[in-house]
Amino acid sequence: MRYIIYFIIAFCLWLLLTLNVNLDHVIVGVIVALLGTVVFGGYFTKKPMKFLQLHRLFWIIIYIPVFIWYMFKANIDVAYRVLHPERPIKPGIVKIKTSLKSDIAKVFLANSITLTPGTMTCEIEGEYLYIHWIWVQSTEIEKASKIIASPFEKYLRRIFE
Amino acid sequence: MSILIIILAIGAFLCLYRIYQGPSIADRAVGVDIMGILFVGITALSALFYDLSYLMDLSITLTLFSFIGTLALAKYLEKRSLDD
């Protein structure tokens, strides 16, 4: 089952990249997508039916504007720190705890943290994440988790779990 | 509107300064990574100005190759072999 879904996704990506429905292009696309499926299909998710559940798609659509808004705020923040003549930074690496269980949700949490204000993931280990923070507000695990991770966790939990 | 490309080129020169100056190898790796992404932007803007569609293909390829190159550099910094 997951091989079939992987094949469909790869073929749709090919069609988007070429935007051309001549017969020869489609044949080459089928061959390339089959090769990709044979080689990489084993690494794909175990439960591909999650792609078809509508409430997950709904929360993805809600999540994208929230994420872009946080990214924009992050850039204003960095621009302020770059252009300020005294470089107001107080960096440090803190440790936070997440309540997300699945691996893919943790990866998306780490990527979201990297692109949002002043924080950047160093390593994920179990349920702890090491975060480089450009302006350390708290070194306790609970307080730092509340400041850094909680804006995203509620969306990601609804999308992936 | 070629002033946009000139601004991005100035940014690439700042990255070159960091690559030349950087106190450690890690600084140089960061400079190479950022310069790769700036080149993606320059290529995309050239595709827009000269209306050449294949430059956009080039920019997708450049994104992926810059990513793979940065991963190789990071593996080297971590003192692991490349097939680990």
Added chain:
Amino acid sequence: MISPIGWIIIWIGVVFDILGAIGLVRFPDVYNRLQASTKCVTLGTFGIMVGIFLLKGFTPMGIKALICGVFLLFTSPVAAHALMKGSLHFGTKMWKGTVVDEYGKDKLGGEQIDKKEG
């Protein structure tokens, strides 16, 4: 109506790009440089791609620009994460104003903070 918005987004993206490059030069150690430049340059180039999509619409170039932007949004944080872990294990010292280093305490046997002046 769409065209001025596209140009404005492209201009915002280019301004963020140059700010990221300035941050790469101004900040004191590897980790802060990585923070500033990765965030600014990723959003800047993503803005350029969205602007090109708005200017060109659903032509081949516009859709390719959007795909390129999405690839960038996925690959750039992973690359930054790998570089950060690499430089931590390489033993690059952190800036002397750093307040805390939990990773060094847990994994590398002591905080990796540069003590000397300079």
